[in-house]
Amino acid sequence: MTILVTGGAGFIGSNFVYYMLSKHPDDKILCVDKLTYAGNLETLDDAMKNDNFRFFKTDICDREGIYSIFKDEKPDIVVNFAAESHVDRSIDNPEIFLQTNILGTQVLMDACRKYGITRFHQVSTDEVYGDLPLDRPDLFFTEETPIHTSSPYSSSKAGADLLVLAYHRTYGLPVTISRCSNNYGPYHFPEKLIPLMIANALNDKPLPVYGKGENVRDWLYVEDHCKAIDLIIRNGKVGEVYNVGGHNEMKNIDIVKLICRKLGKPESLITYVTDRKGHDLRYAIDPAKIHNELGWEPETKFADGINKTIDWYLTHRQWWENIISGEYQSYYEKMYGNR
Ligand code: NAD
Ligand code: DAU
Numbered sequence: 001m002t003i004l005v006t007g008g009a010g011f012i013g014s015n016f017v018y019y020m021l022s023k024h025p026d027d028k029i030l031c032v033d034k035l036t037y038a039g040n041l042e043t044l045d046d047a048m049k050n051d052n053f054r055f056f057k058t059d060i061c062d063r064e065g066i067y068s069i070f071k072d073e074k075p076d077i078v079v080n081f082a083a084e085s086h087v088d089r090s091i092d093n094p095e096i097f098l099q100t101n102i103l104g105t106q107v108l109m110d111a112c113r114k115y116g117i118t119r120f121h122q123v124s125t126d127e128v129y130g131d132l133p134l135d136r137p138d139l140f141f142t143e144e145t146p147i148h149t150s151s152p153y154s155s156s157k158a159g160a161d162l163l164v165l166a167y168h169r170t171y172g173l174p175v176t177i178s179r180c181s182n183n184y185g186p187y188h189f190p191e192k193l194i195p196l197m198i199a200n201a202l203n204d205k206p207l208p209v210y211g212k213g214e215n216v217r218d219w220l221y222v223e224d225h226c227k228a229i230d231l232i233i234r235n236g237k238v239g240e241v242y243n244v245g246g247h248n249e250m251k252n253i254d255i256v257k258l259i260c261r262k263l264g265k266p267e268s269l270i271t272y273v274t275d276r277k278g279h280d281l282r283y284a285i286d287p288a289k290i291h292n293e294l295g296w297e298p299e300t301k302f303a304d305g306i307n308k309t310i311d312w313y314l315t316h317r318q319w320w321e322n323i324i325s326g327e328y329q330s331y332y333e334k335m336y337g338n339r
Contacts, residue, residue, distance in 0.1 A: 004075035007082030009039035060104035094152030127154035131280035140286035185222035211275035213253030221300035245285025246298035
């Protein structure tokens with residue numbers, strides 16, 4: 001089987017590439033990635049040594065380029081991770097989010113219709129459901145929860161989801177969608193909460209917590225997300241949405257304090273900064289459907305996952321130091337300079 005993975009030079013996409021190459025050694029994995037600021041070819045160094053892997057530096061919005069890959073390579077399954085993924089950047093400049101996340105998804109699905117595939121899988125997010133109140137711990141996002149977005153990022157992901165479902169109903173495209181909660185683990189770009197706090201703490205820099213740090217996220221180790229997607233593309237029902245999450249809710253401030261403790265850094269590094277505009281309060285996934293239908297459950301406990309993650313950042317310092325020494329500096333200054 002040939003599986004085309006878009007966005008495979010990013011955080012979750014690269015973890016998925018490695019998961020698939022080791023779990024399904026008979027499958028061929030093709031990776032399409034534009035290599036934006038978030039894509040890193042170094043991350044795929046080991047994959048490049050595998051004969052079952054091929055990399056294409058292509059924008060998913062480039063119709064001709066995408067059609068040519070489909071024509072030559074004839075993928076059976078497409079898993080679409082490629083996206084602009086950072087909420088703060090979407091607040092600063094929404095346009096590229098609409099282009100890549102919605103129009104890029106359309107180009108991929110048009111290619112799927114033209115050349116034929118057995119499955120198009122859209123990697124979506126729990127953010128399409130908006131947020132839950134902090135004082136109602138009994139409420140969770142199910143697949144029936146109405147779409148109700150807060151940021152340009154989540155709106156672009158919701159737009160893509162609706163288009164994916166429309167391509168199924170209108171053209172019969174065999175699609176599935178997964179909506180996952182916050183991932184953490186190796187190769188996470190240090191603009192996101194956990195890797196940013198690890199990198200700053202290791203460099204004894206301030207740890208910028210938005211608002212009071214009371215917002216809650218539902219954290220899942222990235223490999224558990226990869227396993228869920230692998231199950232869905234093989235056994236999931238066409239036309240269906242699957243929520244993915246591990247019932248592991250934590251306040252941001254507790255995560256940051258935990259990172260300080262693990263790294264032996266003082267909590268005095270924590271700096272409360274101006275809140276994110278439209279900041280979602282709480283995400284919490286009900287994963288009953290994927291558990292009951294496909295037998296998925298998270299295997300990595302947060303206590304183990306965070307230790308593995310911190311160890312990875314300690315042993316791969318060059319990987320993230322290279323990132324934060326480049327154009328990231330001007331991003332950081334713009335986002336945090338006067339906050
Ligand atoms: P990321 O920002 O780390 O990686 C995105 C990748 O997509 C990069 O390699 C980038 O170069 C590539 N890309 C961007 N625009 C492209 C384009 N036009 N054409 C081709 N490639 C392009 O993102 P991530 O955190 O790995 O997220 C991957 C997917 O999972 C996204 O669709 C995101 O919405 C979704 N998701 C993420 C999380 C999370 O916690 N990170 C949770 C749920 C869902
Ligand atoms: O829920 C899934 C989503 O999780 C994905 O769809 C997104 O692609 C992914 O980026 C992530 O979105 P969040 O906005 O939840 O992640 P982020 O790491 O940016 O922020 C997590 C929380 O930490 C959020 O409440 C904002 C807060 N935060 C973040 C940063 C970067 C801070 O307090 N300080 C920071 O410097």
